[in-house]
Amino acid sequence: MNPAAPHPTPQVRPATPADLEQIAALHTAARAAYLRGRVPDAPFDAPAEHARWRDAWARVLHHDEAPTLCAVHRDTVLGAASYRPHRGHSPRTDPATTVALHQLHVDPAHWGTGVGRALHAACLHAWRAAGHSRAVLDVLWHNHRARSFYTRLGWRPDPDRRPAPDATHLALTLCLTPPEHRPAPAGP
Numbered sequence: 001m002n003p004a005a006p007h008p009t010p011q012v013r014p015a016t017p018a019d020l021e022q023i024a025a026l027h028t029a030a031r032a033a034y035l036r037g038r039v040p041d042a043p044f045d046a047p048a049e050h051a052r053w054r055d056a057w058a059r060v061l062h063h064d065e066a067p068t069l070c071a072v073h074r075d076t077v078l079g080a081a082s083y084r085p086h087r088g089h090s091p092r093t094d095p096a097t098t099v100a101l102h103q104l105h106v107d108p109a110h111w112g113t114g115v116g117r118a119l120h121a122a123c124l125h126a127w128r129a130a131g132h133s134r135a136v137l138d139v140l141w142h143n144h145r146a147r148s149f150y151t152r153l154g155w156r157p158d159p160d161r162r163p164a165p166d167a168t169h170l171a172l173t174l175c176l177t178p179p180e181h182r183p184a185p186a187g188p
Contacts, residue, residue, distance in 0.1 A: 007113035010071035022077035024054035026107040079106035101137040
């Protein structure tokens with residue numbers, strides 16, 4: 001993209017099976033880009049990796065409990081996000097009120113252009129409309145770009161899901177209830 005040109009505003013809509021190839025390709029490219037810094041010689045963008053992510057997204061797109069959104073500009077899928085009810089082991093985790101952001105990927109050519117924010121905003125809207133009050137996600141520990149993205153959007157380390165000393169992921173949470181609607185803390 002031309003850095004001087006304004007970035008296109010993507011349309012965010014439900015993903016369809018027709019989007020599968022583009023979603024798998026951008027996921028493979030995004031994963032290769034963020035993992036390349038950690039493991040420079042690994043073939044993260046090899047055809048086998050694309051096939052692996054194509055199969056995974058095919059399952060997601062046909063799963064009723066995993067809504068999937070995509071950000072599109074001129075029939076090109078720039079990013080995709082998928083979420084589902086979270087079935088954790090904490091007493092605070094109720095699948096009726098807690099949602100897990102399962103995937104959010106943006107084509108690396110469109111990083112920093114607002115595509116990820118547009119997908120995130122659409123997810124927030126859907127989660128709140130569905131009555132969810134809390135969201136959780138896992139992000140690769142060494143993916144500092146993604147961690148910074150989520151931190152800027154209000155996500156915080158999840159106190160209910162502390163990482164093991166050798167953990168590869170960081171668990172994050174986001175309160176979806178506006179401050180004026182949150183219950184007051186219990187007094188002493």
